[in-house]
Amino acid sequence: MSDSSTVKTKYRVGGMDCASCATKIENAVSRVAGVSDVHVSVTAGTLTVSHDDGLAAGSVEKQVQSLGYKVAKAAVDMPEKHVHSPACSGHDHRDHDHDHDHHDHAGHSHGNPVKVKPASDGHAHDHFDLGDGPWWKTQKAKLTIGCGLALAVAYIIGHFMRDLGPYVFVAAMAVGLVPIARRAFMAARTGTPFSIETLMTIAAVGAVFIGATEEAAMVIFLFLVGELLEGVAASRARASIKGLTDLVPKTAFLDIDGQTKEVPADSVSVGAVLMVRPGDRIPADGDIIDGSSSIDEAPVTGESTPKRKTVGDAVFAGTINSDGVLRVKVTAAAADNTIARVVKLVEEAQESKAPTERFIDRFSQIYTPAVLVLGALVAIVPPLFFGQAWGEWVYKGLAVLLIGCPCALVISTPAAIAAGLSAGARRGLLLKGGAVLEGLRKINTVALDKTGTLTEGKPKVTDVVGLSKSPADVLALSAALENGSSHPLALAILARAKDDGVVVAAATDAKAVAGKGVIGVLNGETLYLASPQAAAEKAALATEVTARIQAFNDEGKTVSVLLVGDQVAGFLAIRDEPREDAAAGLSRLKAAGIQTVMLTGDNARTAAAIGKTLGIDVRAELLPEDKQRIVRELQGKGRVVAKVGDGINDAPALAAADIGIAMGGGTDVALETADAAVLHGRVVDIANMISLSRQVMSNITQNITIALGLKAVFLVTTIIGVTGLWPAILADTGATVLVTLNALRLLNVRFDKA
Incomplete structure (x- = not known):
C-alpha cells in the first residue's frame, strides 16, 4: 500500500510517438528527487507521476522538456462522490411479498474511487499546444522539411560546385543531426545512454570522418522521415480512442418546468432532465422518463440495428435518437458517463505493459548495447587482424549501427497492444491492460453466471x-x-x-x-x-x-x-x-474450442431449464465460495479459466479466475471489479474479446518477425558488401513503418457474426 503522503500528478506530453520515447521519459523523470513511480502512456500521450508533497515545482516539466518533448499539467477531475449508473440504482418496492425463484445477485457494494491530486491547481491546461495538431504543423515535420530542403540545396550546389560538395552535405546533415545529437546527450545524462539517437549520432559522425558525407546527410533525413511517420501513426492510434469523446455533443437542452434551455453538456448535473430531439446525439447517460424512439448505438457499440427504447430504458451519451422526442433523466455527470469512463480506462490500461512487451523492453536494453559492440567489432576486427581496408570496414560497421536501430522491434508490441485496446473499447470491450489482452488468448474454459449474464x-x-x-x-x-x-x-x-x-x-x-x-x-x-x-x-x-x-x-x-x-x-x-445472443455467443465459444459451464446460485430446476435451452453444462444452488472452489478445481485440472459475472457476488470467483470478465452496462462495479468488462452485455462479446486477443498476439508475432527478419537480411548483405548506409537506414525506417501500419490494421478489426 502506498504511503498516505504520496500523490499522483498527471501530465500531457507532446511529440512522444514510440516506446523508446516512453523509456527515455520514464528514466529521466524517475531521477527527479521526490518521484517514487512513473507511468507513461504513448497512445494516450500522458505521463503519470507518483511523488511526495516535497516535489519541486516545475522539476518534472523541466526534465521532460530537456529531452525535446512538450509537456503540460493535465487537469484531473476525479469525482469525490460515487455516482450510480442506472444498473446500480435501487428500486422502490411496494409492500408486496411475491414468492418467486431468487436470483443470484447480492447487494451492490462499491470500493472508494481512486483520488488523484489535481495537477493544475484548479487550472486546466488541456488546451495547451502539445504538438497534437495536423502532422505538418508539428516540430518533427518542420525539422524533417527543413532537413529535406537543406539536402536538396546541397545536391544543387554539389552538382555545380563539386569541390564544395562534402562541406554543403555536412551542413545539410547538421540541420537534422544537431537536434538528434542533443537529444542523445540529454537521454544519456538522464539514464538512457543507449538510445536510438545515440546510434544515429555515432553513425552519422563516423560517416563524415570516412568521407561519406552525402550518405550521412541522406541517412539523417531518412531517419527524420521515419520518425515523422511514426508520429503520424501514433497520432492516428491516439485519435482512435479520443475520437470517442467527440461523439458527445457540446450542448444539451435542459428541461425546466416544460421550458427548454440550451446549456453546455458538461455542465449538466445528475438528476437533471434533458429534452432530446429526433436526430440529436444524446448528451449524457440517463434513463428515459418520457417518450420512445429507436436509438442508434452504432457509434458506441458497433451495432448496426437501432434499438427501440422507451420509458425506463437506459441510454448512453453519444448515441443517436432516431425518430422521437425523448425526455431523459441524467444518471451520470459528464466526467463519469460511459464514454468518459471508457476513455479513462483505456488510457490507464495502456500504461500497463503486457508480458511480451516487458520482455521486448528488457531485450532491447541488452540488444542496443550489443549492436554498438557488434558495429565496433565489424569496423575493427577485419582491418586489425586480417589486413582489410579500414575505410571499407568502418563503413560497414556504421551500417550495422543503422541496421541495429531497435525502433521497429521496440514498437512492435506496444503498437499492437494499444491498437487492440482501442479497437476493443470502441466495441464495448474493456480490457484493463496489455497483460489481460495477452492472457485472454490462452483461455480454454469460460464459467458464466446465469442471472444478468446469460439472461437479461x-x-x-x-x-x-x-x-x-x-x-x-x-x-x-x-x-x-x-x-x-x-x-x-x-x-x-x-x-x-x-x-x-x-x-x-x-x-x-x-x-x-x-x-x-x-x-x-x-x-x-x-x-x-x-x-x-x-x-x-x-x-x-x-x-x-x-x-x-x-x-x-x-x-x-x-x-x-x-x-x-x-x-x-x-x-x-x-x-x-x-439474452437474445446467448445461444449464439456460447456456440461461438464452443466453435473456438472453449469449454463453457454455468455457475449460478439460482435453484437447480430453473438453472437446468435455462441450461437445456442454451446447451450449457450447469452447476446450480452455489454460494459465492462454491463458485470460487469450482474455478480452482478447473484450474487444478489444467484449465485456463475466464469467469464471467456481474462483478458483485461473483467477486471471489472473478478474483480466482485467470481472467475475470464483468458483464454489464457500464456500472462502477462492472468496470472496477474484474480484469475486463463487456460493456454492452452481449454474450457474443466474450468470444469477440478472446478473438481480439488472438488477433493481437498474431499481429505481434508478425511485427517481431518483420522487425528482426529485415535486420537479419540487411546485416548479412551489409557484411558481404551488397548494401550500405542508405539501404541500412531504409531497412530500419521501412521496418518501423511496416510494423506500425500492420499494428494499425487492428483498429479496423472484424469479428465473426453471431
Whole structure:
C-alpha cells in the first residue's frame, strides 16, 4: 500500500510517438528527487507521476522538456462522490411479498474511487499546444522539411560546385543531426545512454570522418522521415480512442418546468432532465422518463440495428435518437458517463505493459548495447587482424549501427497492444491492460453466471393462460393489481400488458399477503394474484391445471395464479429469459474450442431449464465460495479459466479466475471489479474479446518477425558488401513503418457474426 503522503500528478506530453520515447521519459523523470513511480502512456500521450508533497515545482516539466518533448499539467477531475449508473440504482418496492425463484445477485457494494491530486491547481491546461495538431504543423515535420530542403540545396550546389560538395552535405546533415545529437546527450545524462539517437549520432559522425558525407546527410533525413511517420501513426492510434469523446455533443437542452434551455453538456448535473430531439446525439447517460424512439448505438457499440427504447430504458451519451422526442433523466455527470469512463480506462490500461512487451523492453536494453559492440567489432576486427581496408570496414560497421536501430522491434508490441485496446473499447470491450489482452488468448474454459449474464436479469411474462377469463382479461386484471409497483415480477406483468396494448386500470385496497401474493378490488370484484400453493388454499385447481403449472415449473418458470372471487381466472408464467445472443455467443465459444459451464446460485430446476435451452453444462444452488472452489478445481485440472459475472457476488470467483470478465452496462462495479468488462452485455462479446486477443498476439508475432527478419537480411548483405548506409537506414525506417501500419490494421478489426 502506498504511503498516505504520496500523490499522483498527471501530465500531457507532446511529440512522444514510440516506446523508446516512453523509456527515455520514464528514466529521466524517475531521477527527479521526490518521484517514487512513473507511468507513461504513448497512445494516450500522458505521463503519470507518483511523488511526495516535497516535489519541486516545475522539476518534472523541466526534465521532460530537456529531452525535446512538450509537456503540460493535465487537469484531473476525479469525482469525490460515487455516482450510480442506472444498473446500480435501487428500486422502490411496494409492500408486496411475491414468492418467486431468487436470483443470484447480492447487494451492490462499491470500493472508494481512486483520488488523484489535481495537477493544475484548479487550472486546466488541456488546451495547451502539445504538438497534437495536423502532422505538418508539428516540430518533427518542420525539422524533417527543413532537413529535406537543406539536402536538396546541397545536391544543387554539389552538382555545380563539386569541390564544395562534402562541406554543403555536412551542413545539410547538421540541420537534422544537431537536434538528434542533443537529444542523445540529454537521454544519456538522464539514464538512457543507449538510445536510438545515440546510434544515429555515432553513425552519422563516423560517416563524415570516412568521407561519406552525402550518405550521412541522406541517412539523417531518412531517419527524420521515419520518425515523422511514426508520429503520424501514433497520432492516428491516439485519435482512435479520443475520437470517442467527440461523439458527445457540446450542448444539451435542459428541461425546466416544460421550458427548454440550451446549456453546455458538461455542465449538466445528475438528476437533471434533458429534452432530446429526433436526430440529436444524446448528451449524457440517463434513463428515459418520457417518450420512445429507436436509438442508434452504432457509434458506441458497433451495432448496426437501432434499438427501440422507451420509458425506463437506459441510454448512453453519444448515441443517436432516431425518430422521437425523448425526455431523459441524467444518471451520470459528464466526467463519469460511459464514454468518459471508457476513455479513462483505456488510457490507464495502456500504461500497463503486457508480458511480451516487458520482455521486448528488457531485450532491447541488452540488444542496443550489443549492436554498438557488434558495429565496433565489424569496423575493427577485419582491418586489425586480417589486413582489410579500414575505410571499407568502418563503413560497414556504421551500417550495422543503422541496421541495429531497435525502433521497429521496440514498437512492435506496444503498437499492437494499444491498437487492440482501442479497437476493443470502441466495441464495448474493456480490457484493463496489455497483460489481460495477452492472457485472454490462452483461455480454454469460460464459467458464466446465469442471472444478468446469460439472461437479461429481468423477469418476463412468457405465457398467459386463460381459464374462466380470456388471456387478455387475465393479463389486464393482473396488471391492475400490480399497477404502481416496482417489484421485478410486477414490472414484468406491467411490461407485458404495455407490449400487448392492454389498458390497465388500478385496483383499490391493493395489499400484500405475506409469503403468498397480492390482493385487491376492481369493479367490486376481489382479485387475488398468488403462488399456486396459496391459490389452492382458496380455490380447487383442476388436475389438468396443476399439470400445466408443473410443466411450466419444469421449464424454470414461476407461475402466478389469478383468482377472481373464488374462481380460477387463469395464470401467468414468468421467467428471466436468456439474452437474445446467448445461444449464439456460447456456440461461438464452443466453435473456438472453449469449454463453457454455468455457475449460478439460482435453484437447480430453473438453472437446468435455462441450461437445456442454451446447451450449457450447469452447476446450480452455489454460494459465492462454491463458485470460487469450482474455478480452482478447473484450474487444478489444467484449465485456463475466464469467469464471467456481474462483478458483485461473483467477486471471489472473478478474483480466482485467470481472467475475470464483468458483464454489464457500464456500472462502477462492472468496470472496477474484474480484469475486463463487456460493456454492452452481449454474450457474443466474450468470444469477440478472446478473438481480439488472438488477433493481437498474431499481429505481434508478425511485427517481431518483420522487425528482426529485415535486420537479419540487411546485416548479412551489409557484411558481404551488397548494401550500405542508405539501404541500412531504409531497412530500419521501412521496418518501423511496416510494423506500425500492420499494428494499425487492428483498429479496423472484424469479428465473426453471431
